[in-house]
């Protein structure tokens with residue numbers, strides 16, 4: 064790595080907003096055009112400038128050194144307004160302790176226990192649909208995955224109307240995330256109806272979570288859910304702070320899990336259902352697999368390892384449509400990347416979407432081909448839907464289990480037809496998910512000729 068890689072600035076930047084408007088209008092078009100400009104490309108977003116890393120090995124270098132390339136940048140600053148100092152947003156200095164305290168919550172045995180809640184939600188929802196019904200899968204799945212996040216976090220502690228309230232408020236916060244990230248900070252402080260609604264939703268979420276923490280502390284019993292696990296966690300190596308989490312830390316972590324763990328899974332599922340609707344050959348093979356494994360019974364966690372094609376469909380969907388499509392870091396000390404000096408304070412962007420669509424890493428990269436996962440897996444730097452290094456997603460197992468259960472529960476009963484035009488525009492929420500995905504629910508014929 065001896066050559067100096069030039070930092071190019073793509074055209075189409077406007078004098079004041081830079082590339083923010085083009086990013087809002089056509090985020091994926093802007094991002095996928097970057098590698099042709101160089102391995103490091105400068106983008107201007109209003110007053111800020113970010114250097115986007117387009118090369119997989121340089122991206123990996125950034126991810127492996129989370130002390131030099133720390134959390135930071137516009138995206139995380141705005142996310143921290145809602146999430147506080149939770150695990151996704153906190154800097155390196157506070158990260159290791161948080162991760163150690165949260166790790167038991169994501170122990171494989173605990174995660175497989177959550178499979179029951181996940182299967183129950185998808186089973187109940189998909190049973191309630193009827194033949195010919197038209198559903199916006201984008202909002203249906205956003206609600207379902209957030210309900211699962213709330214139930215796995217709090218077990219039965221919240222009454223149904225409080226779950227609904229939390230789901231509505233939180234959905235609004237997520238929906239506003241990217242818009243607020245790209246807007247100048249001064250605009251987000253003006254008391255417009257949208258900003259006021261955002262603030263009310265934020266405060267309500269905090270209050271509900273704060274009340275539950277106070278109740279649990281007073282009770283002192285283990286409910287077997289994520290909240291209990293966070294309240295009971297003790298850090299054996301507590302040199303970096305108190306051994307247990309404070310109420311504020313638990314509250315930040317709860318909101319972080321809602322944020323990181325619902326819209327992401329919903330996005331993958333919506334895209335997977337859309338891809339299946341557009342690839343009937345793959346859908347037919349999936350039906351055969353699901354029928355053989357489930358044999359007419361509701362799906363359970365124990366079925367997931369045998370749902371092999373289902374797993375490959377999830378992997379391929381995460382490659383084509385990684386929900387966390389653009390992430391940022393900030394350089395904490397003068398350094399270099401790919402031979403280019405990076406002074407402290409430089410904002411770095413990296414994009415799993417961009418890496419996953421590189422033709423030098425994937426044959427026919429825009430094609431949906433779950434069978435590409437049959438052979439040798441791609442190099443570690445080439446597939447990063449969950450990121451990598453110390454800040455890698457802690458909920459990957461949770462997400463893969465949820466996605467597998469959801470696809471099996473839905474496709475065991477229904478075949479979905481896409482009504483929203485093909486390749487719908489992704490919304491500029493915090494995550495990469497389609498704005499709307501209207502689908503017609505069609506009952507699958509049973510072997511005996513009847514519907515299910």
Ligand code: HEM
Nearest residue numbers: 150151323324327328387448449450454456457458461462
């Ligand atoms: C398909 C679903 C998911 C995807 C694609 C995804 C993706 C990611 C990515 C890319 C990161 C790293 C961000 C960065 O490097 O800046 C991350 C971090 C994180 N994710 Fe996920 N995630 C998913 C599901 C979940 C779930 C279900 C949970 C929790 C229940 C979760 C909790 C977290 C947390 C707490 C972090 C921060 C980890 C740390 O910094 O130590 N995620 N996720």
